[in-house]
Amino acid sequence: xxxxxxxxxxxxxxxxxxxxxxxxxxxxxxxxxxxxxxxxxxxxxxxxxxxxxxxxxxxxxxxxxxxxxxxxxxxxxxxxxxxxxxxxxxxxxxxxxxxxxxxxxxxxxxxxxxxxxxxxxxxxxxxxxxxxxxxxxxxxxxxxx
Numbered sequence: 810x811x812x813x814x815x816x817x818x819x820x821x822x823x824x825x826x827x828x829x830x831x832x833x834x835x836x837x838x839x840x841x842x843x844x845x846x847x848x849x850x851x852x853x854x855x856x857x858x859x860x861x862x863x864x865x866x867x868x869x870x871x872x873x874x875x876x877x878x879x880x881x882x883x884x885x886x887x888x889x890x891x892x893x894x895x896x897x898x899x900x901x902x903x904x905x906x907x908x909x910x911x912x913x914x915x916x917x918x919x920x921x922x923x924x925x926x927x928x929x930x931x932x933x934x935x936x937x938x939x940x941x942x943x944x945x946x947x948x949x950x951x952x953x954x
Contacts, residue, residue, distance in 0.1 A: 818902055822895040825862060827910075828888040832869040835862050836929070838892050840905070841936055859914070860890065860907055860934040865927040866917070872932045879912040887911045890934060902943075909937030 841858035879885035896902040914933030
């Protein structure tokens, strides 16, 4: 049975893709706020907040290594980050592609011997902009020059 285009998507089925990373699963994505700024009668500028991604800590060092490179080097790589929303059947429904993403903050959840919750790793990313695609197969990603 096909879903109605008027039926809202759920927010619990998604996939995270980070350019040049293979272990990018996430349990939460907090989208950045985007605000138009500027003066009247001129093209507005856009200011973007922070894209926050969270996952359970595993043996993968990819997120930490990217953060570590950003804090120790003047030329940390900027990457495309794509969040893909899945429909009820598990197919790609929408995608948001953030360009020029670079680590700005890294955080681990508290250790708590009285709680059995997983240890969570958070990566805060500054982004240069984003594009949204409603086409399930085409990427909203721009080509790198």
